Amino acid sequence: MALRVIGLAIGLISLLAGCATVGPNLDPAWLQTEPGPGLAEVKQDIAAAKGQDILWGGQIVRSVNKQEGTLLEILQQPLDSRGRPESSDRSAGRFLILYPGYLETLIYGQGRQVTVSGPISGSRTLSLQEIEYTYPLITTTDIHLWETEPEVLRIEHTYPYGDPYPLSPYWRWRSW
Numbered sequence: 001m002a003l004r005v006i007g008l009a010i011g012l013i014s015l016l017a018g019c020a021t022v023g024p025n026l027d028p029a030w031l032q033t034e035p036g037p038g039l040a041e042v043k044q045d046i047a048a049a050k051g052q053d054i055l056w057g058g059q060i061v062r063s064v065n066k067q068e069g070t071l072l073e074i075l076q077q078p079l080d081s082r083g084r085p086e087s088s089d090r091s092a093g094r095f096l097i098l099y100p101g102y103l104e105t106l107i108y109g110q111g112r113q114v115t116v117s118g119p120i121s122g123s124r125t126l127s128l129q130e131i132e133y134t135y136p137l138i139t140t141t142d143i144h145l146w147e148t149e150p151e152v153l154r155i156e157h158t159y160p161y162g163d164p165y166p167l168s169p170y171w172r173w174r175s176w
Contacts, residue, residue: 039076039092042136046123054138056095057085057115063105070103071096072143073135074114084146085113096124096135099143113146 035055042049062073076092077085097116108114118140125134 035079039095039136042120043093043134046120046134046136049120049136050122051119053117053119055079055083055115055117056138057083057113058091058095059085060108060110060112060114061094062110063103063108065102065105069098069100070105070108071098072103072108072114074116077113079115083115083144085115087149094128094133094135096137097143098137098139099141100139101141103143108145112148115144115146116140117142 034053036053037049039056042052042054056074056076057079058074058076060072061075064071074095074097076095077088078090080086097114098121116138118138120136121139122137123134124137125132127133
C-alpha cells in the first residue's frame with residue numbers, strides 16, 4: 001500500500017513538473033491591471049513616463065545576451081483580450097526589454113511573440129539600420145513568451161469554374 005502511495009506521489013510530481021514553462025512567465029492577474037500609457041504616448045516624452053507601469057506586447061525582432069542581462073528588441077503590436085499580441089501590421093514602433101538574467105536567444109528568437117509588464121526604466125539610443133532610434137526601455141522579469149500558432153491551410157474550391165468531383169466514379173456519364 002505504501003509503495004502505491006509513493007508511486008502515485010512520484011507520478012503526480014512528474015506530471016506537474018511537465019507542465020512547467022521555460023523562462024519567466026506573467027501572473028494571470030496582469031490582465032486585470034490597467035495597461036498604462038501606450039507606446040506612442042511614451043515615445044513623445046520618455047523621461048516623463050519613467051517609472052510608469054505598462055502592459056505591452058509584440059514580436060521579437062532581435063535578442064542579445066549582454067553582461068547586464070538579455071536585451072530583447074520588440075516590434076510593438078496591439079494586444080487582444082487575452083493579452084496576446086495581434087498578428088497585424090499596426091504598430092507604434094519598437095521598444096526594448098532588459099531581462100536581468102539569462103534567456104536562451106534561440107527560444108526567445110526572432111518572430112516569437114511576447115507580452116511584458118513592468119515599469120519604464122528609461123531609454124536607449126541604438127542604431128537601427130542607418131538611423132539612430134530612441135527606444136523606451138523596460139527592465140522587468142514579467143515576460144510571457146507565447147506559443148507559436150500553427151499555420152492554417154486554407155483550400156479554396158473553384159466550383160463552378162472547375163470540376164468539384166474530379167475523381168468521381170461517374171465521370172463517364174457526365175456530359176462535357
